[in-house]
Amino acid sequence: MLERTETEVLLALAEELHFGRTAERLRLTTSQVSRTVKSLERRIGAPLFARTSRAVALTSIGARLVEDLRPHVKGMDAAVRTAIEAGRGVSGTLRVAFVGAAAGQLLLKAVALFGSRYPDCEVHIHEAQVHDACERVYSGAVDVLITGLPVRGVRVGPVLLSEPQFLAVPRRHRLANRTKVTREVLADHPVVQMPDTLPEETRRYRIPDTTPSGRPVRHGPKANTFPEILTLVAAGQGVFPVGEHVTRFYPRPDITYIPMPDAPPLQWAPVWLDTNETGPVRAFVTCATEITASPASTKSA
Structure with a gap:
């Protein structure tokens, strides 16, 4: 059986093909990522990644393992989320943040719609600054952030605003x-x-x-x-x-x-961690998407 950290390292490195970016994405050190991969390769008995001084690539065995694992991991995550949502519904606390005035206007409209639909879920609004916005998402300090794209290492929702x-x-x-x-x-x-x-x-x-x-x-x-x-x-x-x-x-x-x-164009969208995709998060992203669906509402943002 693979440990959760081993699975996360394997799948992230398969996407990034870069040890440093994988470490940053998973909030690990590069040496931790390297040790995890070497440990996996020893257990499997074959290289999963081909490494040179310039590039990292999946071997055929590594590619097959990633292909086989990915749907199972997604299925387990979905099963856990379904169980949580069945027990709680859209309730509890949702922490949302924004960067800049345009994102703030979009967030306020989404919060208003979300509050009318899900009165049992308390929404906490935070303003993030340019220097700490992404870190708040990576660290789990906020659940959803409306920010400028592109952003790596997170789930990205629909574009809410595109501007010259x-x-x-x-x-x-x-x-x-x-x-x-x-x-x-x-x-x-x-x-x-x-x-x-x-x-x-x-x-x-x-x-x-x-x-x-x-x-x-x-x-x-x-x-x-x-x-x-x-x-x-x-x-x-x-x-x-x-x-x-x-x-x-x-x-x-x-x-x-x-x-x-x-x-x-500069584009603005909600972002959140894959590991933090809960019912309230999905419901909020749906509300944010709906409030920008009409040309009039997008223009007014």
Whole structure:
């Protein structure tokens, strides 16, 4: 029989194909992941992963084991959730969080609908900051977080809001009179950096390493919260890509927001841990999806 940790390491490494990312996702050390895999391989008597200095890949035996295990693990998790929900229903306490004003508006609407349907479930609302939002989900401090995508290592619900990007610049900046800019300007001006506690793919989606033509993006100072980011922009220490909602929720006399039409849209969605997918979590995600189903409600967010 496999221990739960062994199964989680095997399945996560099969998806990530990277020991460091697997360790981060499971909140283990890289050496713990390596020891677990070696222990499994000794018990099975064959390599499950082929490792080189540059890549990790499943062997044929490893791929077959993962394929056979995955539906059983999902079935066991579903059976436990079903038993819990049969005993409790949608009740108890649900901890929900948001990052930023747009996510906050979406969350409030979802909470209102959820409360009307499930009055026996108490909802606790939390505001998360850029630097600690994902950690709150990974640690189990919150059950559901509405945040910007992409986010790794979590279950991602339907996209609730998709918006174009703008570039925040100081009011007196030489770009401030432009009607639009392209991502190429990120090579010409320092860009305020998001905290390292955010997953790398989240940071790189917003602030790429290079512009579309391949020029390196200039790094500016690092910030931990969104108000801090805007303050650094206003102080002339850098520019920063933002979503369209920021132009409405964060108007400032010392900052100008310029459309950046060649940048990919910013998307917002509920995320939660696979291991924490309960009846209340699923019910809340359903409510959040319903309140953004009509074009009018999405626009009003």
